[in-house]
Amino acid sequence: MMEETVGLAAVTVLGVLEQAYFSLQVIYSRRKHSVSPPATSGPPEFERVFRAQANCSEYFPIFIVVLWTSGVFFSQGLSSVCGLLYLHARLRYFRGYSQSAQGRLAPLYFSAQVLWALIGFSSLGVFFTFCRVYLNLDLLHGLCCA
Amino acid sequence: MMEETVGLAAVTVLGVLEQAYFSLQVIYSRRKHSVSPPATSGPPEFERVFRAQANCSEYFPIFIVVLWTSGVFFSQGLSSVCGLLYLHARLRYFRGYSQSAQGRLAPLYFSAQVLWALIGFSSLGVFFTFCRVYLNLDLLHGLCCA
Amino acid sequence: MMEETVGLAAVTVLGVLEQAYFSLQVIYSRRKHSVSPPATSGPPEFERVFRAQANCSEYFPIFIVVLWTSGVFFSQGLSSVCGLLYLHARLRYFRGYSQSAQGRLAPLYFSAQVLWALIGFSSLGVFFTFCRVYLNLDLLHGLCCA
Ligand SMILES: N[C@@H](CCC(=O)N[C@@H](CS)C(=O)NCC(=O)O)C(=O)O
Ligand SMILES: N[C@@H](CCC(=O)N[C@@H](CS)C(=O)NCC(=O)O)C(=O)O
Ligand SMILES: N[C@@H](CCC(=O)N[C@@H](CS)C(=O)NCC(=O)O)C(=O)O
Numbered sequence: 110m111m112e113e114t115v116g117l118a119a120v121t122v123l124g125v126l127e128q129a130y131f132s133l134q135v136i137y138s139r140r141k142h143s144v145s146p147p148a149t150s151g152p153p154e155f156e157r158v159f160r161a162q163a164n165c166s167e168y169f170p171i172f173i174v175v176l177w178t179s180g181v182f183f184s185q186g187l188s189s190v191c192g193l194l195y196l197h198a199r200l201r202y203f204r205g206y207s208q209s210a211q212g213r214l215a216p217l218y219f220s221a222q223v224l225w226a227l228i229g230f231s232s233l234g235v236f237f238t239f240c241r242v243y244l245n246l247d248l249l250h251g252l253c254c255a
Numbered sequence: 256m257m258e259e260t261v262g263l264a265a266v267t268v269l270g271v272l273e274q275a276y277f278s279l280q281v282i283y284s285r286r287k288h289s290v291s292p293p294a295t296s297g298p299p300e301f302e303r304v305f306r307a308q309a310n311c312s313e314y315f316p317i318f319i320v321v322l323w324t325s326g327v328f329f330s331q332g333l334s335s336v337c338g339l340l341y342l343h344a345r346l347r348y349f350r351g352y353s354q355s356a357q358g359r360l361a362p363l364y365f366s367a368q369v370l371w372a373l374i375g376f377s378s379l380g381v382f383f384t385f386c387r388v389y390l391n392l393d394l395l396h397g398l399c400c401a
Numbered sequence: 402m403m404e405e406t407v408g409l410a411a412v413t414v415l416g417v418l419e420q421a422y423f424s425l426q427v428i429y430s431r432r433k434h435s436v437s438p439p440a441t442s443g444p445p446e447f448e449r450v451f452r453a454q455a456n457c458s459e460y461f462p463i464f465i466v467v468l469w470t471s472g473v474f475f476s477q478g479l480s481s482v483c484g485l486l487y488l489h490a491r492l493r494y495f496r497g498y499s500q501s502a503q504g505r506l507a508p509l510y511f512s513a514q515v516l517w518a519l520i521g522f523s524s525l526g527v528f529f530t531f532c533r534v535y536l537n538l539d540l541l542h543g544l545c546c547a
Binding site: 256299302303305306313316317320321324327328352356359370374377378380381384385388 | 402404414418441
């Protein structure tokens with residue numbers, strides 16, 4: 110079990126470290142622009158950093174969930190590579206958004222594409238497993254040997 | 256292992272698709288009402304859509320966590336059914352909230368009840384497993400054969 | 402498999418109950434201060450409760466993810482204890498923040514330390530598993546018997 114998931118676990122830990130980095134940037138930005146909690150509005154520079162972290166946090170559970178579903182039910186290698194691409198795109202999203210609202214768009218589109226790929230792999234994996242378990246039909250093996 | 260979780264995985268993928276749908280609605284609403292990020296306030300129509308998605312995102316990790324705990328430690332079938340009910344309630348919540356603040360209430364109460372059911376099943380499952388593993392006491396089997 | 406994770410599952414259910422408690426507090430505070438959704442701003446007392454719950458929700462997926470990674474790949478006992486400490490710190494965070502912005506700081510620092518510990522255990526666990534699976538090198542056993 111553990112050798113089939115250790116790559117996913119590594120990407121997961123990296124993702125957590127990235128989220129920790131984003132949170133620290135919000136804390137620094139709060140200090141720099143004197144925006145004390147519970148306030149969440151302030152100069153545009155602060156608000157962009159604040160929203161960048163909020164947006165990444167919002168998508169983090171979705172990312173983890175499709176990373177693991179796709180990795181366990183479809184392919185660990187493929188999912189881990191997509192996971193690394195996603196995390197890199199989110200880093201560029203955060204940096205781009207911190208600089209200008211426009212700067213967030215290109216990495217956002219890319220991260221969304223990676224997420225759709227992971228959703229696709231998850232769906233395929235779940236579908237193949239359903240066929241194998243409930244219809245006794247090994248589609249994946251059948252396709253490869255057709 | 257995989258046959259005992261494939262139903263949960265299917266509900267999970269559906270849940271992710273629902274979250275993606277909610278996010279897209281926020282993006283459309285931003286365009287329609289010209290509310291460019293990082294702004295999060297605007298006309299009430301936009302704010303209701305924005306908050307509906309934020310509220311669903313906030314509960315999404317909680318939902319996934321109890322779906323799987325209840326599904327692995329208690330019953331996959333029961334959890335998957337509750338999962339589908341929850342996702343349907345959240346769709347009605349989103350649509351209701353988008354129309355009026357009042358419209359969110361009925362589906363919210365229902366979704367909360369389903370969540371409490373999943374929390375109850377999770378607690379029972381964890382409790383029974385504790386008894387079985389640490390006290391060598393098979394309560395579930397004992398109950399059925401009493 | 403289930404005896405190696407039932408402790409983590411128990412902490413997880415506790416965490417979900419805590420999140421439910423925080424949500425209920427926001428609902429009570431909305432009623433008390435007449436802040437109807439979709440509004441999120443109001444008197445400072447309300448805004449602190451609102452932000453306390455938002456902050457705890459933001460960290461909840463991160464917490465669950467490192468709890469399980471550290472528990473599965475490193476040590477269930479150690480992770481569960483850290484999990485309980487984290488949940489207790491978050492309760493004090495919520496209560497402190499509800500009273501004053503200053504009151505959130507001490508429990509926040511403590512909860513962050515526990516989170517870093519869980520991230521450290523996760524990293525170690527993933528690293529050891531990598532060595533064992535891909536390099537055929539049992540570091541943990543090697544260390545103990547050195
Ligand atoms: N979303 C958080 C990210 C960083 C964070 O966790 N900050 C700590 C220390 S300033 C906090 O207690 N924030 C209060 C809050 O989120 O309302 C924020 O806006 O501050
Ligand atoms: N919560 C998001 C949901 C949709 C989303 O992910 N939007 C993208 C494209 S407009 C974004 O970058 N949002 C910026 C933000 O969340 O601050 C929002 O408010 O926009
Ligand atoms: N973040 C939520 C926490 C509590 C909750 O789930 N409230 C329900 C009933 S008042 C809701 O529909 N909130 C609307 C919202 O989050 O915009 C809030 O601010 O209200």
